[in-house]
Amino acid sequence: QVQLVESGGGLVQAGGSLRLSCAASVSIFSLNVMGWFRQAPGKPRDLVAIMSTNGSTTYSKPVRGRFTISRVNAKNTVYLQMNSLKPEDTAIYYCYADRPASWGQGTQVTVSS
Numbered sequence: 001q002v003q004l005v006e007s008g009g010g011l012v013q014a015g016g017s018l019r020l021s022c023a024a025s026v027s028i029f030s031l032n033v034m035g036w037f038r039q040a041p042g043k044p045r046d047l048v049a050i051m052s053t054n055g056s057t058t059y060s061k062p063v064r065g066r067f068t069i070s071r072v073n074a075k076n077t078v079y080l081q082m083n084s085l086k087p088e089d090t091a092i093y094y095c096y097a098d099r100p101a102s103w104g105q106g107t108q109v110t111v112s113s
Helices: none
Strands: 004-007 010-013 018-024 033-039 046-052 057-059 067-072 077-082 091-097 107-112
Touching: 004 091, 018 033, 018 091, 018 107, 033 067, 033 077, 046 067, 046 077, 057 067
Parallel strands: 010 107
Antiparallel strands: 004 018, 018 077, 033 046, 033 091, 046 057, 067 077, 091 107
């Protein structure tokens, strides 16, 4: 299984920004995709953003235009820059990688109104 170590969550006011990081224990190029999901209390885990090995990206509709996924290949690390945060973005954010399907431990993001 791929080990994924996340960092960067926290508490921020609405309209603020946070950046999440996820470092993988393997080369990014051994994976098909890396990305982020989130889970709010009482809700299912939903896609936020993913990036494939060739650099193509997919964003969920609620975050499109506010969040940006990027990576640094040499560090095997994927980032999620979150701007214009809203209270409804409050959730535990999980890093995901495939080959095989693996999850990080999750990092809490709380946006106050």
